[in-house]
Amino acid sequence: MFSGKKTASMASETTSQQNTIAKGTVITGDIISEGDFRIEGTIQGNVKTPGKVVIGRTGIINGTLKSANADIEGKFTGKLLLTDTLSLKSSAHVEGEVMVGKLAVEPGANFNATCSMKGAIKDFKNGGAGQQTTTQRPEQRSNPEKDQTT
Structure with a gap:
């Protein structure tokens, strides 16, 4: 009924594996991966992954991160x-251009960047089913009691 053969299922899920760049390691060039990253070393170049990237206290990236x-x-x-989300810890130092869906910043973080939040831009463009909202200063608002002529 059972054969002597054993079949091993080698389902390799690269997205569940984490890549680590250790402290003291310097990489110059582009990195593309399906897995998450933890960076404690230095990367001079671009990093692209559909997952999550953690830049530790000793980690440095000079380049583009997608x-x-x-x-x-x-x-x-x-x-x-x-x-999705950018989370800046109190020891973070970020400079450059940032485009995110959500932003969380702890007190003490250094954030010197131009920042646009895609989620807010998309919602603003929709304008609530085509409705346009305008803001008037108090002196520009019409007063129905004043506007009536008798």
Whole structure:
């Protein structure tokens, strides 16, 4: 009934594996991966992954980072493009251009960047089913009691 053969299922899920760049490691060039990253070393170049990138306290990226989420405790300089959330810890130092869906900043973080939040832009463009909202200063608002002529 049972054969002597054993079949091993080698289902390799690269998205569940985490890549680690250790402290003291310097990489110059572009990195593309399906897995998450933890960076404690230095990357001079671009990083692209559909997952999450964690830049630890000793981690540094100089370049472009494209991912879904990022937690930054170390230093980032360059262009940061995230489809979801950027979380800056109190020890973070970020400079450059940032485009994110959501932003969380702990007190003490250094954030010197131009930042646009894609979620807010998309909602603003829709304008609530085509409705246009305008803001008037108090002196510009019409007063129905004043406007009536008898």
